[in-house]
Amino acid sequence: MKNNYSIISLLKNSLSYHENWQQAWRDPEPKKEYDAVIVGGGGHGLATAFYLAKKHKMKNIAVVEKGWIGGGNTGRNTTIIRSNYLWDASAGLYDHALKIWENLSLELNYNVMFSQRGVMNLAHNLQDVRDLKRRTHANRLNGIDAEWLSTEEVKKFCPIINTSPNIRYPVLGGTLQRRAGTARHDAVAWGYARGADEMGVDIIQNCEVKGIKRNGDNVEGIETIKGFIKTKKIGVVAAGHSSVIANMAGIRLPLESKPLQALVSEPVKPIIDTVVMSNAVHAYVSQSDKGELVIGAGTDAYVSYTQRGSHNIVEGTLKAILELYPIFSRMKMLRQWGGIVDICPDASPIISKTSIKGLYFNCGWGTGGFKATPGSGDLFAHTIANDEPHELNAAFNINRFISGDLVDEHGAAAVAH
Amino acid sequence: MFIINCPFCGERDQSEFSAGGEAHIIRPKQPTELSDDEWADFLFMRKNIKGIQFERWYHAHGCRKWFNVVRDTSNDKIHAVYKMGEKPPIK
């Protein structure tokens, strides 16, 4: 049993100068065989292992991670969490996640700092207004909280936005999801890792996968730099590198991996108390608990695994930020970075079985995977455990690219974080 | 920010170009004779390779010509540039 985390335990441990805290997770060597191996130790992968152990009573599970857990897109995103997606399938998926988020800190006994400070999406032209109203109506009927705000209401909710009608693309209104917000990205990975470890999941870091061994249409195991690991079920959650793993298994995915950039400003005292997203002028901003403005930039249009994008993208993003928030002109960029996102043609993810028995893929989250972390883990665990998708992820199968039954979320997700 | 050596205009900043994805995916001459699977393969499935990729770029703010580029997607180094219809200069 792990130490319980609480103010009491902090006080207690302070008496011994915090020298007696346990490891949050072990650092085991891989066993020869597991019932299931999750490839990728990001938030989604760790959550998958956590729910496999917790809900499906699978105990002999490993998560193998090329670098350090949470070091990919989990630790590189702008942490926006919302569920106001257009289509029923997406709304179901993301709201499932949002509901888990609402209790996640208690479920994990780890403060993931889920902060429901609201997410506002702005409209800047008449078609934006139509699209966002459409989304608001759909959300409301799907039981997802969504409000349409007039320009005045936008200003009231976030007074620092420039709502002047004289700017190049004036704010014509917006939607607000109050249950939406942000969370502390690292804590999500660490909290799931600690929880999974406690249930016996082996989290194996610095363990790059080199190959997937197949016997005909069945998987037999994975080759890693720490040796061969036998298993009948492999769940791949390796955002950015999904295609690389797929190639090892001899399958192709409808994905392209592209650089996505983000940046933070120097920390300042609280100035913006919500998350504001604008697809049309392409500016996303929130403020972290540390006080940094967290700003999401866009993706480049070319495939790259370098974790760096072009400067144009950052410049364009900050241009948009200053258009909407001229008061930030004298703020300074502290740090910029890039991640690699794999993007599906319909801007929706894949949580699916494949043509190979025992091989499952969870990928294609594009720029918006963080918000889905708990839901994605839960549903992927269900899919792996039962060899069948849950009804909430049935629509996100790979076959939709053959039948044409896409879940086109470009309006909601193309550049959405 | 790459510099791309457009085969028609010479070296220019990346911002003049737009990326067109994987090259040498030939549009089937008789699409109606393909199965849904085969068509989906053409339409959506990509190698998305980490390493040497053969890809298409468009000199959108220049000569408006499409051409091919050989680029290592793991470090963005461009190894070669060649015109449409030409054979890749490297394998």
Place this chain on the structure above:
Amino acid sequence: MSESFRSSETKFLEKTIRISFKFNGKTFYGYKGDTLASALLSNGIHLVGRSFKYHRPRGIMTCGSEEPNAIVQIGGNGVFTEPNVRATEQELYEGLEATSQNCWPSVEFDIGGINNLISPVIPAGFYYKTFMWPKKFWYSLYEPAIRKSAGLGKSPTQPDPELYEHKYIHCDVLVVGGGISGVIAANISADNGNNTLLINDKSSLGGSTIYQDDQNYKINEKISSDWLNNEINNLKNKENLTILNRTSLAAYHSYNFLLARENISDHKSLNERSNQLRQRLWKIRAKKVILATGAIERPLIFNNNDRPGVMLASSVKKYIDHYGVRCGNKNVIFTNNDTSYETALSLNKKGLNVSVIDIRKNSSSKLVQSVKKNGIKIYWNHTVVDTKGYRKIKSIQIMQLSDDGSNVTGKKINLDCDCLSLSGGWTPMVHLFTQSGGKLKFRDEDQVFLPNTAMSDQISIGSCNGDFELDDVVNNTITSIKKFLDITSTSFDNLNIHCPKQKENRNIWLLPNDKPLGKTKPFLDFQNDSTAKDIKLAMREGFRSIEHVKRYTTTGMGTDQGKLANMHALGIISEAAGVKMGSLGTTTFRPPYTPLTFGTIVGRGVGTFFDITRKTPMHEWHVENKAEFENVGQWKRAWFYPKGNENMHQAVQRESKTARESAGILDASTLGKIDIKGTDASEFLNRVYTNAWSKLGIGKCRYGLMLNEDGMVYDDGVTTRLGENHYIMTTTTGGAANVLSKLEDYLQTEWPELDVWLTSVTDQYATASICGPNSKNILKKLFPSIEFNDENFPHMSFKNAKLDNVDCRIMRISFTGEHSYEINIDSKYGKSLWEKCMETGKEYNITPYGTETMHLLRAEKGFIIVGQDTDGTMTPIDLQMDWIVSKKKYDFIGKRSLYRSDTMREDRKQLVGLITDDPNEVLEEGAQIVRDVKKKPIEMLGHVTSSYFSPNLNKSIALAVVRNGKKLKGNKLYVPMKNKTINVTVSDYIFYDKENKRLNA
């Protein structure tokens, strides 16, 4: 207040120019040439800020960009305010106002200091372990409290009055850094015919050598500073050399693309700034890059090493030698190497009291000998175990080190001091090198990371490449540059250099203490308050990767990005993990090197320059006639033309009615126009549109629908055959650029055998569309030579014409359902065409209408707008436009996708009309449609895509896409709104003139 700590003359200040400034409301004085930090120190002020977490008093520690503590708000509360400015880099100007940050009510007495008392309970990562219960308290209570105490300075709250700009520069050689190696490099580069750019982040060149007034350092028998001064003077007359001072390199991207920020006016008083640029961003493309970014001194890590008055030894030296400011009267230097003995000599020379504590057992270097000769006391093999003094250091306690340095022994010695200078060795600034993709190597002797393999054409020279001795710096710089630039000899060959060779460092990352670690506070990251304890706690808890430790403890995440903290963090992690330093790698150095102003990154791209505004040739007329405008992509389109006090609804009703009753005119110039020529033009159109084109007669027009390869509607428009091998295609306004690049794509890559040439002519033509029963009469008057009867000029045909000798193309096509003509003319005549139409149409009450009326009129006719009635998920079959999909054509873009199992389903969403029970009820566009309001979960069948009140039908009409809509015609459905449910009936999607009688009216 007097500057009681300004003790010596210095040539680097202009003592004739006395400057007054305010710090925390009090007025002080300094001189031109001072930084805010040196001016504060000259007034005896060390305490300038409070730390991030524990709100501990903190003082000026360094003299450069690595400063973690002296971070202040500049410019008061006005429009010039700027948070988090390093006092060590801010040049002093008359009237400068600076205030301490992160403290209340004042920096001397800060309530937040209470955090220091509870610090035992709030170690690294404590917030992950608590504040979870009760759930709602996180957002309502805990988080606001955390947020309030976090953050440093305050964001500006008013728009920025100053300007920024971008400048591009291409050079053969870029030299980054204006110290001795950079100066030599620039000299050699320029002398050898290279277009050279030298950038230097200080106000003048020379680095730390320029104030090295020491007989121990000589080049060609001159004191090194004199020699360098001479070389700097030599630089001034070189034509192919550009020197940018006050310019710091921010980012080094791939392909030798670099960004540098030049400060234009941040050092000037507000009066001198009017209408001036504040900062300029240089976008540099360099063929070759020489990095000479120097090194920064490391602190030492021991208990309470963070008090005001604890500084870096090299900085103390700069303050005395460069600014003439003594940082203390009783100085103690605490060191592990020889370089800090220079500081001791400098202080001693100025007559100041100084002693040295060295963790080494001895050193025989010349510098140490000089120090000894001057009678300065040295405590060998000793370490500091504690410091005293809350707002300023008062005394220290030292103890002897055990033989292996792992422990302390003997008795504590108390030493009074008011300035403690630290030197833990040097860290080469390899940030830019790694930003460019370069890989590092580790040198064990002095525990430094050095550039190893580079990704682009560049070298590192001087101390950023690990050379710390004057002779090595100069000689290796010359050798490297020769090789790098392929030069055989330089004017610097065979220099005669004298310098004291330094002896080994003794490296102990975390110094031992007589108390257990838990009871001490050895700070690593001063700004973020992370200590060696925190690092060890993180590792104990299983965070082993350096990135994990960094994130868990927030080490290196302050505004200095760990310039001081990172090496010690790595060292302590390696020791605790029992691995070799260097084997763990480093954390990633991310751009920018120092924080970069948003305004600088954006440059002039703000306000009206945020985005291009495309205006039609008739734009001015619309403005003069009080049109309201709609943004469509980058275009400004006239939306409606209110008369008098009309609101939009009233204006649109009037415009729509007149257009159908008499005549309306629309500016359609924004539609995309592509000129298509070539012997295979018809075949090309066959392949890109869903319908057949081969049989279209010359002079005829045809509507075309273009799909994506996935079968979904992509664009539409009318294309006219102008000649045997010549067409003009129109596209939607927003789709023009994408359609052109898509067509070029197919043409150049899939069908290179086709002889087809595409040219965008959108901007070359202005288009006026005149519709209504009187349109023909107006056209007759405009073009008397043309016979406007249905035989000579039928619907869907085109004529060349002349308007006052200017060529026009007239298409008889209609998007409103009315008899209608589109007149295209060379753009420069667009406005006069429009005015002529208005003049000529006056007698028919010709009425200009905007996009809103156009939308309404076409909706009455059931014409779709791509992007409004479609969303990338609609096939032509879904739109009930089966008629436009050729069954005979073997192939066209998107055809195959129409035959996939899902696209062939009959119950897909389909375009229908909706009629509300209440004819006055106008549905909201975007509203959802259901069959059963009570069903849970509610099943949405589709949504309203277009909705208007039709003045011509005197009722509301709507277009919608509805699941299985074709079969639901006549059925009742519901539109559930927030407060009510609206009853609707599914109808045909053509509401007006189904028989198309009006086209020929």
